Amino acid sequence: MPMIFAGPSLLVADINASRTFYQEILGQEVLADHGAHVAFAGGFSIWQADLATQVIYEGARQPPAALGQGNFELYFESETLEDDYARVGGLWKDIVHPVQTAPWGQRAFRLHDPDGHVVEVAEPLPVLVRRLLAQGLTIDEISARTSIPVEGVEAMRGR
16 A cells, blocks of 8 residues: 555644644634644644654654744635635734735735744635636636646636
């Protein structure tokens, strides 16, 4: 049987602050709470860094590197991007940038979690495709702009 990726676990300095951020600010559902490790319905988890380090590095007390170095991004999707940006912006101040449009047309905003990890919240690709169709772009133009194959654009336009 091949290995199967089960999801990332972010090492965090304060499990309670991080749980509050992901549960209350981003609206993520907790699947399991084991105290120092919390799993979310979206397929990721958070793990208290000092305890994780002891397990991973056989007794070491400190993580070997600083947390949240801006070299990892956790990606979420929202069909109500503007509403979520307004809600999150009213609750959380460490916003990297407001809603903006990427070169391929997808709209997103980014923020930092309590440890400095980059969190992106973007419109789902089917929403992007429908928005670009509504703006008058053809399926071929959308495919060229987004790098989504024509077949994918056609499949997404009705979702």
